[in-house]
Amino acid sequence: MKALEERILKDGQVRPGNILKVDNFLNHQIDIQFMNEIGKEFKRVFADKHVTKIMTIEASGIAIAAIAAQYFEVPIVFAKKSQSINLDGSLYSAKVPSFTHQTTYDVILSKKFLSKDDHVLILDDFLANGCAAKGLISIIENAGATLEGVGIVIEKGFQSGGKELRDHGIDVRSLAIIESMTDDGLVFRSQN
Numbered sequence: 001m002k003a004l005e006e007r008i009l010k011d012g013q014v015r016p017g018n019i020l021k022v023d024n025f026l027n028h029q030i031d032i033q034f035m036n037e038i039g040k041e042f043k044r045v046f047a048d049k050h051v052t053k054i055m056t057i058e059a060s061g062i063a064i065a066a067i068a069a070q071y072f073e074v075p076i077v078f079a080k081k082s083q084s085i086n087l088d089g090s091l092y093s094a095k096v097p098s099f100t101h102q103t104t105y106d107v108i109l110s111k112k113f114l115s116k117d118d119h120v121l122i123l124d125d126f127l128a129n130g131c132a133a134k135g136l137i138s139i140i141e142n143a144g145a146t147l148e149g150v151g152i153v154i155e156k157g158f159q160s161g162g163k164e165l166r167d168h169g170i171d172v173r174s175l176a177i178i179e180s181m182t183d184d185g186l187v188f189r190s191q192n
Helices: 002-011 023-027 032-045 060-072 131-143 161-167
Strands: 013-015 019-021 053-057 076-079 091-098 103-110 119-127 146-156 172-182 185-188
Touching: 002 023, 002 032, 002 146, 002 172, 002 185, 023 060, 032 060, 032 146, 032 172, 053 060, 053 131, 060 076, 060 119, 076 103, 076 131, 091 131, 103 131, 119 131, 119 161, 131 146, 131 161, 146 161, 161 172
Parallel strands: 053 076, 053 119, 119 146, 146 172
Antiparallel strands: 013 019, 091 103, 172 185
């Protein structure tokens, strides 16, 4: 998505340690008009899929999933990173290490929101090592649901996550893939 690449170059900040900050339009402050274009693009690239639910992980994926869900006309579910008193009943859970936060979360989802009849599209803001996607995939598998694909706004193609998921036959489609990143800038992978 050329507009996304241009926005990353214009507003993104590369930080030491392979950190790309896009918090001024994607995941802290959200540019809704731009997010609508991202939602439409996910609908376009996954138009051939039968999707009954969109799934993400809190917190940054929620806005992306919510905007895209209006184009798919399906509900979203999201895995929570902490237990709360209003979660009751049986839960699916998975351990998810976080690259950004340098911690491991026990993510959870109430079993009443995901069944074997669901066809699930995972959407998230970043893909680096693939830990969040793998955790969500394990929840989908435990529910007996069908994974339709994984949609990512920004993939760090120089890290292993995308390759590992694709090598396992998972349909991963990223709107922008960063081929390389240094403290001085970044280079996008050419996509056909």
